[in-house]
Amino acid sequence: MNLPLEEALQQQSNKQQLQYEAYKSRKRSLLYNRYFILGILAILIIWSWVGTKFHIMDLFSGFSNMAIFIFQDLLPPDFTTIPSFVGPILETLYMSYVGLLFSVTFSLFFGLMAAKNTTVHPAVAIVSRSFIAFLRSIPAMVWGILLVAAIGLGPLAGTLALGLSGIGILGKAFADLLEEIDENQVNAVRATGANWYQVIGQAVWPQFKPGFVGWSLYKMDLNIREASVLGVVGAGGIGFALEGSISLFQYQQASVGILAIFALILVVEFITAKLREKII
Amino acid sequence: MTDIFLETRNLKKVYPDGTEALKNITLTFNKGELVSIIGPSGAGKSTFLRSINRLNQPSSGEVIFQNEQITNVKGKKLLLVRRQIGMIFQDFNLIKRSTTVRNVLHGRLGYMSSLKGAFGRFSEEDVKEALAILRRVGLEDHAFKRADELSGGQQQRVGIARAIAQKPALILADEPIASLDPSSSSNVMNYLKTISEEDGITTIVNLHQVDVAKRFASRIIGIKAGEVVFDGKPNELTEQRINEIYDQRGLVNELTS
Ligand SMILES: Nc1ncnc2c1ncn2[C@@H]1O[C@H](COP(=O)(O)OP(=O)(O)OP(=O)(O)O)[C@@H](O)[C@H]1O
Numbered sequence: 463m464n465l466p467l468e469e470a471l472q473q474q475s476n477k478q479q480l481q482y483e484a485y486k487s488r489k490r491s492l493l494y495n496r497y498f499i500l501g502i503l504a505i506l507i508i509w510s511w512v513g514t515k516f517h518i519m520d521l522f523s524g525f526s527n528m529a530i531f532i533f534q535d536l537l538p539p540d541f542t543t544i545p546s547f548v549g550p551i552l553e554t555l556y557m558s559y560v561g562l563l564f565s566v567t568f569s570l571f572f573g574l575m576a577a578k579n580t581t582v583h584p585a586v587a588i589v590s591r592s593f594i595a596f597l598r599s600i601p602a603m604v605w606g607i608l609l610v611a612a613i614g615l616g617p618l619a620g621t622l623a624l625g626l627s628g629i630g631i632l633g634k635a636f637a638d639l640l641e642e643i644d645e646n647q648v649n650a651v652r653a654t655g656a657n658w659y660q661v662i663g664q665a666v667w668p669q670f671k672p673g674f675v676g677w678s679l680y681k682m683d684l685n686i687r688e689a690s691v692l693g694v695v696g697a698g699g700i701g702f703a704l705e706g707s708i709s710l711f712q713y714q715q716a717s718v719g720i721l722a723i724f725a726l727i728l729v730v731e732f733i734t735a736k737l738r739e740k741i742i
Numbered sequence: 743m744t745d746i747f748l749e750t751r752n753l754k755k756v757y758p759d760g761t762e763a764l765k766n767i768t769l770t771f772n773k774g775e776l777v778s779i780i781g782p783s784g785a786g787k788s789t790f791l792r793s794i795n796r797l798n799q800p801s802s803g804e805v806i807f808q809n810e811q812i813t814n815v816k817g818k819k820l821l822l823v824r825r826q827i828g829m830i831f832q833d834f835n836l837i838k839r840s841t842t843v844r845n846v847l848h849g850r851l852g853y854m855s856s857l858k859g860a861f862g863r864f865s866e867e868d869v870k871e872a873l874a875i876l877r878r879v880g881l882e883d884h885a886f887k888r889a890d891e892l893s894g895g896q897q898q899r900v901g902i903a904r905a906i907a908q909k910p911a912l913i914l915a916d917e918p919i920a921s922l923d924p925s926s927s928s929n930v931m932n933y934l935k936t937i938s939e940e941d942g943i944t945t946i947v948n949l950h951q952v953d954v955a956k957r958f959a960s961r962i963i964g965i966k967a968g969e970v971v972f973d974g975k976p977n978e979l980t981e982q983r984i985n986e987i988y989d990q991r992g993l994v995n996e997l998t999s
């Protein structure tokens with residue numbers, strides 16, 4: 463009478479044992495995976511260590527050289543040179559702003575064409591996405607070098623470099639934002655008999671606006687940083703002036719330029735943060 | 743012939759994935775009636791409504807609206823047809839970030855130029871009218887709130903107000919009370935009924951609740967697996983007929999045969 467029950471219990475515990483084995487072997491293979499990944503990481507670290515001829519001592523000597531340079535050459539800043547940086551600072555602002563307007567305008571167009579739900583044709587969407595991806599794959603600095611070679615030294619090259627690389631970033635952001643829009647809200651406005659322009663203005667825009675403002679202001683922040691560096695390749699702005707003083711060994715003048723960049727970035731970030739609060 | 747307001751003939755819809763959502767729907771609707779469509783989930787109720795205002799395109803058959811064949815109208819003509827048809831949705835589908843009154847004003851877009859509409863330059867007359875409609879659905883105090891700050895029942899009344907602002911001849915309501923509690927539900931249904939009666943607007947309401955359909959509609963249509971299986975007065979809808987409409991075994995037999 464008892465037998466079937468005991469058999470069942472036996473089977474039960476056998477099954478449990480088997481499942482436990484499966485659990486353990488799973489765990490073991492996970493552990494092996496982990497060792498494998500750690501091994502690869504270790505190899506990569508050693509490889510890059512050797513490849514860059516990195517020595518801990520360099521870190522210390524580099525650090526002390528840096529300190530000597532800062533205290534002997536850069537400091538104190540020669541504040542009488544401030545007026546010579548006013549022009550370049552305004553130029554940096556202007557490059558960033560015009561570059562932003564340029565990239566926002568074109569990104570709106572390419573973003574609308576690249577988003578699946580607002581494009582005029584799926585093929586246009588693919589072409590537009592690829593174009594945006596191409597622009598994004600080239601950093602602003604590289605555009606700067608190319609454009610200085612093509613149209614000469616000065617802020618125009620920097621402005622265009624910021625504009626072009628900006629389309630790569632904003633175009634993708636805008637297209638993604640548009641694709642996340644709630645189609646049901648859009649369809650409801652469409653059902654009232656509204657035409658394409660009215661649907662875009664009244665149903666798409668309110669959903670798109672917060673992301674649009676946020677990304678554009680963020681790009682303005684980025685532009686100020688990039689515009690400061692673009693001068694180094696001759697594309698105008700504060701970086702150009704800074705590079706000028708350094709190559710003339712006018713380090714105390716250069717340190718004023720560095721402080722100016724610092725102040726410029728802080729001020730612009732403060733303003734964009736305020737605008738973001740206001741508009742969104 | 744002339745008192746037939748809306749007619750569908752052999753209306754068929756096959757979705758791209760092969761789903762046969764509507765099979766030969768032939769129905770006529772008279773001016774001013776409030777008709778409720780009931781039927782199990784997936785029967786094709788939403789597909790039917792969306793085929794009328796062409797949020798989806800029927801595969802074959804005809805839709806005749808006020809003696810005009812509208813099955814294949816395009817462009818400007820389609821917009822003019824849609825302007826005459828208000829639509830109310832289960833999830834309200836208001837523009838959440840826009841104000842209540844702006845959502846009502848969207849009902850006027852079909853009457854405006856592209857540019858004025860796109861930039862929301864609504865005329866003084868339209869704004870006053872929109873505010874009056876909001877008063878009519880009891881929301882005058884919420885005109886300048888963002889739409890998503892309202893409760894579900896209030897949002898659905900904005901949905902109704904948007905439809906009224908179109909001055910429509912026909913209102914299509916796709917499960918307007920499915921997301922609402924019982925008291926908001928009867929409130930919303932009351933508004934739909936009042937408007938249908940006072941303004942003489944033909945109203946077609948998809949419903950899941952048979953009791954609500956019986957209480958508010960002057961006529962009930964039962965749809966099952968894309969076909970009309972009942973069409974009559976509420977008092978003709980007996981327990982037995984209800985069971986036939988919702989009988990799942992019947993559906994399975996049909997599919998396997
Ligand atoms: N866009 C679509 N693509 C493919 N099939 C669809 C699509 N929309 C609906 N269907 C299918 O068509 C059939 C009818 O759907 P419909 O939404 O019209 O039903 P319904 O009666 O409104 O159901 P419910 O009461 O659940 O809203 C269903 O089988 C559904 O899965």
Ligand SMILES: [Mg+2]
Nearest residue numbers: 787788789917
């Ligand atoms: Mg439905």
